[in-house]
Amino acid sequence: MKKPTKERILEAATKLFLRDGYHATGIEAIISEAAISRMTLYNHFKSKDELIIEVLNKRHRDWMYRFTSFVESHAKSPKKQLLAIFDALQDWFEDEDYYGCAFVNAAAEFSLRDPENQALRIAGEHKHDLEAYILKIAKAAEVEDSQKLTQQICLLIEGAITSALIYENSNSAIDAKETVQQLMNSKMGVA
Amino acid sequence: MKKPTKERILEAATKLFLRDGYHATGIEAIISEAAISRMTLYNHFKSKDELIIEVLNKRHRDWMYRFTSFVESHAKSPKKQLLAIFDALQDWFEDEDYYGCAFVNAAAEFSLRDPENQALRIAGEHKHDLEAYILKIAKAAEVEDSQKLTQQICLLIEGAITSALIYENSNSAIDAKETVQQLMNSKMGVA
DNA sequence: TACAATTGATTGACCGATCAGTATATAATG
DNA sequence: CATTATATACTGATCGGTCAATCAATTGTA
Numbered sequence: 001m002k003k004p005t006k007e008r009i010l011e012a013a014t015k016l017f018l019r020d021g022y023h024a025t026g027i028e029a030i031i032s033e034a035a036i037s038r039m040t041l042y043n044h045f046k047s048k049d050e051l052i053i054e055v056l057n058k059r060h061r062d063w064m065y066r067f068t069s070f071v072e073s074h075a076k077s078p079k080k081q082l083l084a085i086f087d088a089l090q091d092w093f094e095d096e097d098y099y100g101c102a103f104v105n106a107a108a109e110f111s112l113r114d115p116e117n118q119a120l121r122i123a124g125e126h127k128h129d130l131e132a133y134i135l136k137i138a139k140a141a142e143v144e145d146s147q148k149l150t151q152q153i154c155l156l157i158e159g160a161i162t163s164a165l166i167y168e169n170s171n172s173a174i175d176a177k178e179t180v181q182q183l184m185n186s187k188m189g190v191a
Numbered sequence: 192m193k194k195p196t197k198e199r200i201l202e203a204a205t206k207l208f209l210r211d212g213y214h215a216t217g218i219e220a221i222i223s224e225a226a227i228s229r230m231t232l233y234n235h236f237k238s239k240d241e242l243i244i245e246v247l248n249k250r251h252r253d254w255m256y257r258f259t260s261f262v263e264s265h266a267k268s269p270k271k272q273l274l275a276i277f278d279a280l281q282d283w284f285e286d287e288d289y290y291g292c293a294f295v296n297a298a299a300e301f302s303l304r305d306p307e308n309q310a311l312r313i314a315g316e317h318k319h320d321l322e323a324y325i326l327k328i329a330k331a332a333e334v335e336d337s338q339k340l341t342q343q344i345c346l347l348i349e350g351a352i353t354s355a356l357i358y359e360n361s362n363s364a365i366d367a368k369e370t371v372q373q374l375m376n377s378k379m380g381v382a
Numbered sequence: 383t384a385c386a387a388t389t390g391a392t393t394g395a396c397c398g399a400t401c402a403g404t405a406t407a408t409a410a411t412g
Numbered sequence: 413c414a415t416t417a418t419a420t421a422c423t424g425a426t427c428g429g430t431c432a433a434t435c436a437a438t439t440g441t442a
């Protein structure tokens with residue numbers, strides 16, 4: 001086995017949490033998927049909750065890296081990067097094991113009444129970081145209202161993520177991209 | 192007690208499933224919330240799975256009724272109704288017990304690998320019905336491309352639902368509304 | 383009006399299965 | 413030999429679901 005045990009556990013857990021849900025995935029399933037034994041898992045993580053937290057933290061790093069790498073390698077000018085965002089999403093949605101956003105799913109599954117919940121905190125931070133990244137590009141693109149455009153792009157990103165999952169709309173990323181294009185072309189005109 | 196027992200159970204289950212999640216909500220919590228005993232629940236529903244299905248079916252009816260009623264009572268012309276959609280969302284988001292969309296949450300929680308899963312089927316049907324309703328209005332509004340506008344509105348609806356939950360953005364519905372307004376004003380112009 | 387019979391809803395005790403987590407013993411590694 | 417990781421068996425708690433007894437209300441009969 002090449003990969004460190006801890007990494008194997010994290011990858012197995014990530015796959016199952018995404019595919020089957022956080023609550024529905026038991027310890028048994030994780031150790032089976034990672035091909036390790038029970039105590040090995042508890043040697044690396046002190047509880048399932050902590051495993052969930054580490055999975056989400058790692059997912060945040062991995063996802064942001066993949067996302068930003070795609071955007072910056074597929075487009076050079078900030079304006080084109082704003083559109084390339086949706087090519088990155090399209091690339092993601094085409095994964096055979098696309099099961100939605102780990103953070104949106106976590107927000108759906110963990111009770112929002114618990115403000116102490118770490119998973120929810122990480123989910124919020126993830127979306128915040130994503131928004132900050134887009135705002136940075138939007139400002140570099142020198143669009144009319146970078147703040148507003150960023151909000152609109154974020155809305156469309158979230159919409160595309162959900163639509164790709166539930167509507168089984170394989171074009172949601174493309175639809176969102178065209179919409180952003182249309183918004184950037186329009187000279188504004190709120191009623 | 193005025194309300195029928197079955198209805199009380201459905202309301203209690205709906206509240207808890209939404210707030211705490213489908214898996215995390217146990218039978219014990221439901222019968223406690225509904226102030227009934229265990230067998231009373233199983234007398235009305237043969238299993239938790241069936242209860243979930245009935246909750247979702249009822250939620251679909253109730254949600255669509257509230258949504259369409261709001262839209263149609265707050266705007267008369269189809270064009271204005273397309274914008275009133277987001278006022279309806281805003282109204283929904285302001286519920287003190289807004290915990291996201293029951294169907295999006297269900298899709299997040301139940302394994303998408305199981306194509307037989309009833310909950311996922313209902314979630315898909317719900318979104319399909321919602322889209323059909325919007326398309327009907329869009330056609331009546333005689334916009335340039337009603338099909339495309341409908342897709343865009345659906346993307347923005349889903350985005351607003353998620354953003355209201357995770358970003359804790361209380362303006363997501365308003366942002367989405369302004370975006371639709373901007374899209375309707377723009378004379379198109381894809382690159 | 384009286385009273386028993388029937389029926390349907392409700393209850394608390396209980397079932398096996400499975401949950402997250404642990405104790406202990408063994409095997410591998412330096 | 414010392415240390416670390418692994419495997420097996422087990423814990424108490426909780427899961428969804430069931431059973432048999434009981435309660436309440438209604439009905440039939442006189």
